[in-house]
Amino acid sequence: MGVEIRVEGLTKSFGRQTIWQDVSLTVPAGEISVLLGPSGTGKSVFLKSLVGLLKPDRGHIWIGDRDLPRLPESKLYETRKLFGVLFQDGALFGSMNLYDNVAFPLREHTKKSESQVRQIVMEKLELVGLVGAERKLPGEISGGMKKRAGLARALVLDPEILLVDEPDSGLDPVRTALLNQTMVDLNAEIGATFLIVTHDINTARTVPDNIGLLFLRELVMFGPREMLLSSEEPVVRQFLNARTVGPIGMSEEKDVSELEAEAALGRDPGRLPPIPPQLMTSDGRIRPGQHAPGAWCAAHGVTPPAGSFVDDLGRDWVEEWPRYVASMAPGAAAAADGGFAGDPRPGPSAPGAGR
Template identity: 85%
Template sequence: MGVEIRVEGLTKRFGRQTIWEDVSLTLPAGEISVLLGPSGTGKSVFLKTLVGLLKPDRGNAWIGDRNLPQLPEDLLYETRKLFGVLFQDGALFGSMNLFDNIAFPLREHTKKNETEIKRIVLEKMEMVGLIGAEGKLPGEISGGMRKRAGLARALVLDPEIILFDEPDSGLDPVRTAYLNQLIVDLNAQIGATFLIVTHDINTARTVPDNIGLLFRRELVMFGQREMLLSSEEPVVRQFLNARRVGPIGMSEEKDVSELEAEAAAGNDPGKLPPIPPQLMPSDGRVRPTQHAPGAWLRAHGVTPPPGSFIDDLGRNWIDEWPRYVASMGAAPAGGVRK
């Protein structure tokens, strides 16, 4: 099972520039969380701070029972072994074939022999669908395959936390859909805590259990997926609707006069679209951390837009969910979350 991450009042500055301040959130153990935000709001900086590559100016980042900013170097080094990281471009070594790229952390951080390394590497390559590509160089494969190779490398030390820095960057919509399904399947299989930084709205709407949004140097909102997807916050509505109307401007944020002019013209970021069903694992089982469709909305008295949980096959998942869980036999914990 994954490790809980608890962030309290975290602040990061570069000189006089504040990247974000007083960020507080909890990434529940074993769940998939997504962090959204306009470009330049410090999402990647947040990931680097979580893994201890950057030190915050203020605040705490608890990884289980360890407060990362206060750890001595030896304990920080050990705590980093809890993490696997998928970088934006895969960050593969161009002169190494895929096998050696994926084996690198094992050779660097463990004393395993080559027989054991080969077993682990091939196991992780099979998990991401790369068996048969062991001898290829990064320059000989597609962007989607490089992402999967980077993910296999992130998995070889069996991390309890996996950070994804814009995994959909540079991928077409079809490859992004395949990668999203792979992420959900891996979470169901290994139970690690996942945090995904992304700009892809479809990923944010269908993959995670929890969503957060960074804007104006602060965390606007973080919580269960349906909380954000039904929010009336203008910046949330603008971002999820991909509209020019709203607080987000071309460079970063709009000033008061621009917002007043939009309001006077009757412009509005628009209502949020219907909430789609959450992506299910390929094998049909319910993830232990998965919430029943509509559970948060019912608990908080929020009425979703009509058709909010109807999928491409016309199934209404609010009605279908209990039958689906019953058809799976003995329901895992995710099947009864309300």
């Protein structure tokens, strides 16, 4: 099971430049969370701070009951073993084949025999669909395969927390979708806490249980997926709509005159797009961190954007969800009307399909 990450009043600067300040959030144990934000807002710096590679100016990072910035070196080293990290480019050693890349952490940090190492490495390569490619060098494989190899290496020490930095970087939409599916399946399989930094709006809208947004050196919000995807904050609407209208500019923040000109012309970041059904696991199981579609909105009296939670075949998953849950219960019989008869796994009409 994953470990909760609790951040309190975190501030980081380089010289006179403040990267972000007074950031507070809780990444729930075992759930998938995404951190969004315009380029240059310090998302990668945030990940490096969480793993102890950078020390914040002030604030706390609680990993379970350990306050990371205040740990002695020996305790920090032990706490880092709870983490696995997938870097933007995979960060593979170019002179090593995939097998040796994945085996590297085991050989460096454990005393396992080579037979034990082989068993673990092949298990992780199978998890990410790379069995048969283990003898290839990084220069002989595609960008998507490099990402999956980096993911296998991040998993090899069985981390309780997985940090993923820009998994979509350099990948086409199809490979990004395949990697998203892999991460959702892995979360269901290993139960680790996932924190993903991304610019990909489709990933942010369909994959996580929780979403946060960094902007102007602050955390605009962090919480359940539906909270951010239904927010009327101008910066949220602009980012989700990929519009030029709104507070985000080429230098991160637009000046007052630009915003006043947009307001005078009656321009705004646009309406929020519908909230899509969340991406399901390949075998249709319901992850512990996954909640009923529309549940957060209903509990907080929020009306979601029109068309929310409707899949590509027009099925409303606020209505379908109770039947789907019932169909997935052990020994459950399919409904007489055939809603999920025979094979309850997600197909084209299931939550997240084709998105």
